[in-house]
Amino acid sequence: MNAFNAYHLDGFHDELFLAPGKPRPAAEALLRAAQALGIDELKRRQGLVEAALLRKGITFNVYGHADAQEKIFPFDVLPRVIDLKEWERLEAGLKQRITALNLFLQDIYNERAILKDKILPADLVLSSKGFLTQCQGLSPQRKLWCHIAGTDLVRDKNGVVYVLEDNLRCPSGVSYALENRQLMKRMFPEFFAAASVAPIDDYPRQLLAALQSLSAARRPGVVLLTPGAYNSAYYEHSFLAQQMGIELAEGGDLYVENGRVKLRTTRGPQPVEVIYRRIDDDFLDPLAFRPESKLGVPGLFKAWASGGVALANAPGTGVADDKAVYAYVPQIIKYYLSEEAIIPNVETFICWEAPQRDHVLKNLHKMVVKAVNESGGYGMLVGPHSTEEERETFAARIQAHPRNYIAQPTLALSRMPTLVDGGLEGRHVDLRPYILSGESQWVTPGGLTRVALKKGSLVVNSSQGGGSKDTWVVLPTQPQKPANPELAQLAATEG
């Protein structure tokens, strides 16, 4: 029996199969092509993909592993497939969400109408670590705070897609999605011949356009600010700078003079109007935030606050992706847009609120507990997979710092067939689309699918043993009107 027929769903929602041996319609052509290649051939090509990733240096550094620097991000060759109809709904939901969150940020740093109207508790918002008092009264270009967002989506057992978290500070991973697609096209031409897939290569151009739209200058100077070659996402920084054709600057390459930012070049100082910064708020400017930071640019915050330079994302967006504030996003959407949230939230218990905290503490073994400001899969407890001791540690932490924790029921995340030693097995996945906001909004068709490669694991973060997959938004195949009838005629007779 072949590996595709032997593949079991084990009661989970599967992204490619409706039932054992029965593909979802959008995945049918792909699965037929994959099956024709066979497991051994898929594995051989997976080896080639991995070798190419290493050669290209598409790697990341794992913190706390001295000699394990530069690992490749594990990659699985079976793509995730989303049908166009579902994607259109998700895309609308993501745009709606980011629009509302930008309005929220503008509001809480200015009028605070939403707090006055008591839609969410003022002390909860103002006590967020991501809330920067320095930003009060400020209005960035276009009144946009978050220009690049990476929103994590998950699907549960019943097939419903939820927003798991909003990443509004420095979301990473888009370069992997772009490189994955490039490699897939090279290694699996059969797959792309079988299905019509929405291209994603437009991202760097769209990103540059969004960044440029933050300045009134005709040809604004745009740079990407990186913490440097030792940062875990350095590969992505250099990749995006290269794709956009802009300078990759470190803090020491920039300085502020008369409220304007300048780049030190071999031909003297050059003006910089927009900075895509991949450094956390805290490290941006030693004069405004952490004085010991050597990564940032002294005076940068003041230059931004006075309109001398645009920062993407703006400082202070962290308050809106605080996991306790997350719990209120559906109300935030309703308040600013008078619409219901298109993509629902996962039910969330805020440990700060006593009754909810009691519920969490009583049900720790069933819940996922997360620190409100952490990301990357750090600082979390997956209840059903935890030990008694871990639960006690977390209970103590929650009681000591209730504002720092939220909890959610453990979701039975959807799965995808994934290549393993024995053949194909189901592994849990999530999805991170990237949403750009500038003059207009743009969403990557698909995004980065992360997969928890450890059997049964629900944690997809690369730092915790996760890998990735190419993500396809599949377009319905329809006969296209030929651009050049004569050529079309030739093509038709050729075959």
Place this chain on the structure above:
Amino acid sequence: MLSRTAGALYWMSRYLERSESVARLVDVNLSLSMDLSGGEDEAWAAVVATTGDLEPFLKRHGAVRRGPALAFLAFDPENPNSVASCVHLARENARTVREHLPSEAWEAINALYLNLRQAASLGDSPGTLEAALEEVRLAGRQLDGLLATTLVRDEGWQFSQLGQHLERADQTSRLVDVQHALLEGRGGESGHELRWEAVAKSAGALTMYRRRHGGTDGQKVAEFLLLDGAFPRSVSFCLRTAEEALRAINGTPPGMFSNAAEKGLGRLAADLRYTEIADVLEEGIHSWLDRFQQRLNAVGDSVLKEYFEPPAAPEPDQPPAYEHANQQ
């Protein structure tokens, strides 16, 4: 272009060139030492001396023997001038300016680094070292081609040219100096011609040398490698190329200079252009080369000072504390 970027391109090219020089030296000596009966270790000592690392080598290993010398020159991570170390440093520099390079160039350097690492882990298996050294030489040509056909002729290109040609001039002059010392007073001994041919081969000059001069003669080889105006790997030719690149950065017209680096390099290149082998011999090859080396080093120092040390930049970044960018 950022000063930091210019510096990284300069060093990337210098280290690539150095890795190739050392690889050539080792490769040629491997083959030569099989043709020599006796004096093999002495030949290896000369190679280690050429890279300027005889002292640290002796401190660690006592005397020079073939095995340890090979390991030291090829893969030793503690020897900053080993082939592997040079490739590693070239790659680290390339990594910080990846957005300035065609992606094939970065991939070629990265692949070379990974392959050398693998070769080093294979240890002493026959053929591994030779294959690795050949790969280093070929990668050098591949990168020359990639950069020459894709880089726009801006400062980045000029700094890369400058680094490559200063390094090549440096390596070739060392090669002649050390081998000359070794071969002096051995005229007529068996193997003498073979060795001079090996010197020419190390500099990638043997075929061209033969076409120009025919038979092997130590003086003629030295002249060809140091002063030939038409051979692109000669010291004189390299200095001319380096000088053109340096002047192009600031747009200084030929024969003029706008800073100490341009002045030093212009003067040195002109001196070589008007030097004949008789002048060198009159002073003595070693003494002449010694003086040349000092002047070349001074040029290198003034390039660093003039272009890469930003006047009031903050201190260079240490590998920073890891919590600075809580990646989402």
